[in-house]
Amino acid sequence: MNNKLKTLAKGITDVGPLMIPVLPFGIIYGVIGMELGLSAYMTFGMSIIIFGGASQIVLLQLFSGGASSFVIITSVTAVNSRHLLYGAVFTEYLSHLKFLWKMILSYVLIDQAFAVSNTFFKENKDNKNKHYHLLGAGFTCWTIWQISTILGIVLGSVIPEKLGLSFTISLTFLAILINDFRKFKNIIVILVSGIVATIGYNTVPFQGYIIVASLTALIAATLLTILDFKKN
């Protein structure tokens, strides 16, 4: 019992610092949701049901751009698909758990929780209760996200636009992506995605620029992987 609590607490403290930028992120989300005319329940509901900052922001961006449901669903799915990667990486450590555990852990598994728990799992492979780390990290993320969403809904238009807090969104994703900048092949994929998205923003109909950019970049990634495997 002691080890479980210790591991849980470690999860909470490990993810703590990463929660600092999540607060303005969630607030911005809440503010934009209200500005677009969504009800408080809808805005907050998305935070509970979707629980993915990037996905929720993209949903709002596309919604305000007048995209169709099909484009919104496909784009949000594309943005969410990185969670497939997180799940795949964690099979190694968590596949032995009972179904209910997996459901709960999958629900709270988001970028920041993945980042800290991945490090912990690698260094503590023998800890029988290591999944408690993810539980602690994940639920901390969840709580902070819900609180900041509510703050955004309540504060609404009080926050001045000049602070450029929406730039924080780009910065947060940039910061999460930074490690990928170290690998040359990833830089190629990043550039393909970014350039196609920027050009596609105005040229691709139905606000499909995210889907088009992601698919193009993934094709580039597939080509690079095939070339890699052929060499070896």
Next chain:
Amino acid sequence: MIFLLKKDILSDKAKKILSYVPSAIFPAIIFPPIFLDSEGSLDLENNPKILAALFAIIVGYVSKNIIGTIFAGLISYWFLIFVYY
């Protein structure tokens, strides 16, 4: 929820391609708001966001610190807006 499936359902190749997913998705969300202005046209000259983002990338690359990266970008952005623009 992928770990509800079997352990080795993905081939090595598939796992490698999957590892590129963040690099393929995030830039699509990051680049347009930085390079395009509110009307959607390319804004390369009067754009503090590009410089702030570049500074954030450098800080992030060197420090390997997520929060440091975000704050570096924000502080340089505020600095550029209030001093130069």
